[in-house]
Amino acid sequence: MPIHLFERAQLRASPWKNGGGVTREIACHPPQAGMQNFDWRISIAHIGSDGDFSVFAGVDRVITLLEGGGVQLSSADGSTDDSVLHALDTPLQPFAFSGDAAVHGRLLNGGCHDFNVMTRRGVCQAEVRVLRRHETLLPASAGLLMAIRGTWQVQADGTDAANGQQHTLGAQTGLWWHDDMLACQCQCADSAPDAALLAVRFTPTPR
CATH class of the missing domain: 2.60.120.10 (Jelly Rolls)
Structure with missing residues (x-):
């Protein structure tokens, strides 16, 4: 996907x-x-x-x-x-x-x-975090990244068409995916002191 x-x-x-x-x-x-x-x-x-x-x-x-x-x-x-x-x-x-x-x-x-x-509830659960500089998100079958402040470089590594894709997210832009297990490396590409990236990961509810 x-x-x-x-x-x-x-x-x-x-x-x-x-x-x-x-x-x-x-x-x-x-x-x-x-x-x-x-x-x-x-x-x-x-x-x-x-x-x-x-x-x-x-x-x-x-x-x-x-x-x-x-x-x-x-x-x-x-x-x-x-x-x-x-x-x-x-x-x-x-x-x-x-x-x-x-x-x-x-x-x-x-x-x-x-x-x-x-x-x-009972289907999936969400992890919502705010990233500030550099972090690698654990693989998730669905998720979203939205740059709030600063410019961010995102490397998406998965098993489908998105594998190895690189994206640049400026402030108030983002990306989302589903039906592909992606891990994302996120890094702020400028020196904005208040850089912030919203990160959402969806995972199935344990049964």
């Missing part, structure tokens, strides 16, 4: 039904899957107002603040249970929570943009 390249600026926007934000899907699997039958899904959302998050039964979520003042996540029923209460106010610090939870989001200082990863 070839590697797919994308630019954040070119992602199609889909307004939320409640009018509180906009989602830009980057990738999902299986391809063309709907919200009820995806194995995994990656998107960027703009949250423009306070409101409840959608509940996704049987789904695990990881949310990462990209820009903006952030959002306070709390139980939609008013509970202060620490397992569902979190201040998402520091960029590039992934936070994992259950899609089963009824969560309310309150903006802390205007609108914000968030990077969202969802996985179907």
